[in-house]
Amino acid sequence: MRVVMKFGGTSVGSADAIRHVARIVADSHREHEVVVVVSAMNAPDLRTTDTLIAAAKAAAAGNGEATGEVAPRLLDLHLRAAAELASPEECAALEPELRAMLAYLSNLSHSIAVLGELTPRALDLFSGLGERLNARLIAAALRSAGLAAEAVDATRLIVTDEHYGSASPLMDETRATSRAVLEPMLAQKIVPVVTGFIGATKAGVPTTLGRGGSDYTCGILGAVLEAKEVWFWKEVDGVLTANPKVVPEARTLPRLSYNEMGEMAYYGANVLHPKTVRPLVQAKIPIRIRNTFNPAHPGTIINGADMPGTARAVTAINDASLITVGGPGMLGLTGVAARIFGAVARVGANTLLITQASSEQSVCLAVPRAEAAAAVTALRAELAGDLSSHNVEHVEVLDQVVIIAVVGSGMRGTPGIAGRVFGALGNVGINIIAIAQGSTENNISLVVAASDGDAAVRAIHHSFDL
Structure with a gap:
């Protein structure tokens, strides 16, 4: 069968790690x-x-030698690994290719220093070089x-829009070029x-795919090549029922x-x-998550089928803040929710959870937490007339809270799930500050004090015998 597999930075971070990769491949x-x-x-x-x-940023600040200063270290990193992994003939062919790529960026650094400006387009050239070096080494x-x-540069395969720094693939064009x-x-x-x-634009200008871009590359290629499965090789045995640093008995799902994958990813797993x-x-x-350093483990398979059982995992987002906008005059105040969320969005704050009483x-x-101060300032400005x-x-803020998410597609329509969650926390004396649940019932989210976060995860994990 056809398999597309992706190896992340830790899985290809040293000669020994790449040796594991070579055996797996x-x-x-x-x-x-x-x-x-x-x-x-x-x-x-x-x-x-x-x-x-x-x-690249140092060049924009005027240091045109910035890339030239780090290029020898990067070259040495890759050539030392090559000396352990590749034949002398391969090493001899690899070295001039890597030198040429680093020299090109060194020259670009001088131009950026003269202009005093680093455009998103130029930054994408710098950001994507590491993958190009490593593909040739591997x-x-x-x-x-x-x-x-x-080695194949994805600039030949993945056609994107011109949103430099976080480009989106043009799937029809990408399908044709990749195949x-x-x-x-x-x-x-x-x-x-x-x-x-x-990737690259239709005109061939290099772009990058933003956060999680290498995973995205793998997902795109898996889809356009109609792979039977796509494997993501990481340094863990799969997806766990909880953070093992918090819950030592957490197991691989x-x-x-x-x-369930989407809910867990959003909430910090x-x-x-x-x-x-x-x-x-x-x-x-189907997607598999497997361990580069323990390839015998089957890992976790992710597919469209809902799983039996109730709760499957407990995850947490730390370093959050809870903002409350309140007052009796809000009853029937048309459009106030839209104004609240609009103000928060305008300052770029990411809303992680929302809850509103029926009153x-x-x-x-x-x-x-890092975005709370800007959000509160924006809300007070937006609602100044209503406050007066x-x-x-x-407009109040609780600065140090943790969002706990209990995830499981089997919770849908099952009576008593919320009661078990709240009972588990009540039994260990943890106060719930806020609660949210979507209509899909795949996720019950609750907010507790930061000091109670780890204990809350452990209590819920134990309650459902995960």
Whole structure:
């Protein structure tokens, strides 16, 4: 069967890690058509993408030598790994190619320093270089291990709009270009090693896909190539029922539905972001999350089927703040909710949770703690007239709270779930500050004090015997 698999930064962060990757790809290639998507190297002392972005910003501030100063370190990182993984012939061919790419960016740094401006388009060139370097290194390692492999820049495959820094794929064009490039390679049993995170406009200008971009690359290619499954290789055995640092007895979930994945990702679990795998969800292609360093473990499979049982997992968002807008004059005050959320959106604050009593006398919303001050300022400005007339009495903020989410598609229509959650917290003396539940019943969310967050997760996890 055809499999698209993605290896993240930690999975390709060292020569030893890439050696694991090579074994996994070789084993998979015996049975399947394999397309590999890779991130940039994330060594403990040198995070490639972060280093390149910092150099680009330093150039904009006037240091035209910024990239030239870090280029030798980046070159050394990749060539040292190559020396452990690849044949002398492969290393000899790889070095000038990597040097040329780094030299190009060094020259670009000088131009940016002269202009004193770093455009989003130029920043995308810097941001995507790590993947291009690493794809060539890993392809060389695979060839040295006896596999036919070829590095492929996703600028040849993924056609995007011109929204630099967070581009969106044009799927029809991407389907045509990806199949034209990759399917002949697969027919010849060549393993394409594709750069994650990057694409290009119709005019061929490089772009990046934004947060989670390498996962997004994998999702896009899995969909357009009509893969039977898509595998995301990480450093965990799959999706866990809770954070094991908080709940040591947390276990790997063998299966999740797409809906459960989305709920858990939103609320802080180490799960794929819904945006990055949307093409796979739409195409109903199964997703597996597996461990690069424990490949014998089956991991977690994610597909469209709702799972039996009730709650499946407990996740948490830390460092949140709860803002309450309230007053008796809000009863029947037309449009006040729209004004509240509009004010918060205008300052770029991300609303994590919303709850409103049926009396309409208060609206609560949770936002990341770092965004709370700006949100409160915007709300007080928007509602200044209502505050002076006492239609709105207060805009208050609780600074340190945790949002707990209890997730499970099997909770839908099952009586007593909320009672078990609230009872579990009551038994250990934890006060619930706010509660929210969507009509899908896949998720019960509640807000507790930051000091109670870990205990709340443990109590709920134990109550449902997860």
